[in-house]
Amino acid sequence: MTHHPGDSLLRRYSEGAVIPADELWAVESHLETCAACRARLAPDPVAEAVWAGLSPLLDHTPQMPRTKxxxxxxxxxxxxxxxxxxxxxxxxxxxxxxxxxxxxxxxxxxxxxxxxxxxxxxxxxxxxxxxxxxxxxxxxxxxxxxxxxxxxxxxxxxxxxxxxxxxxxxxxxxxxxxxxxxxxxxxxxxxxxxxxxxxxxxxxxxxxxxxxxxxxxxxxxxxxxxxxxxxxxxxxxxxxxxxxxxxxxxxxxxxxxxxxx
Structure with a gap:
């Protein structure tokens, strides 16, 4: 996806609505590389609250091995x-x-x-x-x-x-x-x-x-x-x-x- 997804598409994605497979693939691929759109999907206060709960656990959580x-x-x-x-x-x-x-x-x-x-x-x-x-x-x-x-x-x-x-x-x-x-x-x-x-x-x-x-x-x-x-x-x-x-x-x-x- 060369352009940022629109608000309507992101809202449908966040709500778990049925999205055509090619659009779903494009949105998820875009979110992997675009911090701005991830922030749109999860507003800063929400992300900060989640991070505050996860951060203390990271040092004690086994990490996934690097993909070969x-x-x-x-x-x-x-x-x-x-x-x-x-x-x-x-x-x-x-x-x-x-x-x-x-x-x-x-x-x-x-x-x-x-x-x-x-x-x-x-x-x-x-x-x-x-x-x-x-x-x-x-x-x-x-x-x-x-x-x-x-x-x-x-x-x-x-x-x-x-x-x-x-x-x-x-x-x-x-x-x-x-x-x-x-x-x-x-x-x-x-x-x-x-x-x-x-x-x-x-x-x-x-x-x-x-x-x-x-x-x-x-x-x-x-x-x-x-x-x-x-x-x-x-x-x-x-x-x-x-x-x-x-x-x-x-x-x-x-x-x-x-x-x-």
């Missing part, structure tokens, strides 16, 4: 995602190795190009899903959960997968632009579809569609699918934009535990 760096990173990376990210990098390395020894699908379609669009989807599903994250309910129920948490964990997945795919592209002479837009479109599409059916189910569904509609025909007919060609870039860009619009309009779906399976 890896725990602070939990909002960015789910522990469940680690093995999946390692598997994704291993799959990428295997595709590069097969390409380097001359193996190809169809009319010289690189395996890297064939698998790159859907690789991040697996990591995203592992980062935000009830079935894979043992602390899912605890994390999803915090005020800072919802779309911001989903975006942070998705960004962490892309920060690992995209450089790996970029390196694979250099080793196999696959154009960077040929897989980047499909990769981003599939990732955002997984999150957008996940607002209805859950991120894990959306990931499984989109990977299955890609395997049936693109991978299987490429292998069966030995020809490059139009979706893998440079002429498909405007379509992928449009799908990426549509996914972002859906995420913006349905962002509140990620604040409901039952909506993220």
């Amino acid at each position: 760096p890896w725990r602070r990173a939990y909002g960015w990376v789910s522990p469940a995602a680690g093995p999946w990210l390692a598997m994704i990098l291993l799959v990428t390395a295997a595709a590069v190795a097969l390409d380097r020894v001359g193996f190809a699908v169809g009319d010289r379609v690189s395996l890297v190009l064939l698998i790159a669009p859907v690789l991040p989807v697996l990591g995203v599903a592992a980062s935000w899903g009830r079935a894979l994250d043992s602390a899912y309910e605890l994390t999803a129920a915090t005020p800072r959960a919802g779309l911001p948490l989903v975006f942070r964990r998705t960004a962490a997945v892309l920060a690992v997968v995209v450089p790996g795919l970029a390196a694979a592209s250099l080793l196999t002479d696959v154009g960077f632009a040929r897989w980047l837009l499909p990769c981003l479109a599939f990732t955002v599409g997984t999150l957008a579809l996940g607002t209805w059916v859950g991120v894990t189910r959306a990931a499984i569904g989109l990977v299955s569609v890609w395997a049936v509609a693109i991978v299987a025909p490429t292998i069966a007919y030995s020809r490059t699918a139009l979706a893998l060609g440079p002429e498909a870039a405007p379509v992928w860009a449009a799908l990426l934009g549509a996914g972002l619009v859906v995420l913006g309009t349905r962002r509140m779906a990620f604040t409901r535990l039952e909506g993220n399976r």
Whole structure:
């Protein structure tokens, strides 16, 4: 929140009124760093009275241990995602190795190009899903959960997968632009579809569609699918934009535990 919350919003917050999750998150984040707004929420006389009662007890109260760096990173990376990210990098390395020894699908379609669009989807599903994250309910129920948490964990997945795919592209002479837009479109599409059916189910569904509609025909007919060609870039860009619009309009779906399976 770049501006101070209004008096009405602060009053509703102090009274425990129902506030949309994104506004609640913004208010609490702002209060953590803004002493002026904390003073508005708790006037000086009240704060001084509370402090006078607490101050003598502080020296005798056990202090919470300092948060370890890896725990602070939990909002960015789910522990469940680690093995999946390692598997994704291993799959990428295997595709590069097969390409380097001359193996190809169809009319010289690189395996890297064939698998790159859907690789991040697996990591995203592992980062935000009830079935894979043992602390899912605890994390999803915090005020800072919802779309911001989903975006942070998705960004962490892309920060690992995209450089790996970029390196694979250099080793196999696959154009960077040929897989980047499909990769981003599939990732955002997984999150957008996940607002209805859950991120894990959306990931499984989109990977299955890609395997049936693109991978299987490429292998069966030995020809490059139009979706893998440079002429498909405007379509992928449009799908990426549509996914972002859906995420913006349905962002509140990620604040409901039952909506993220």
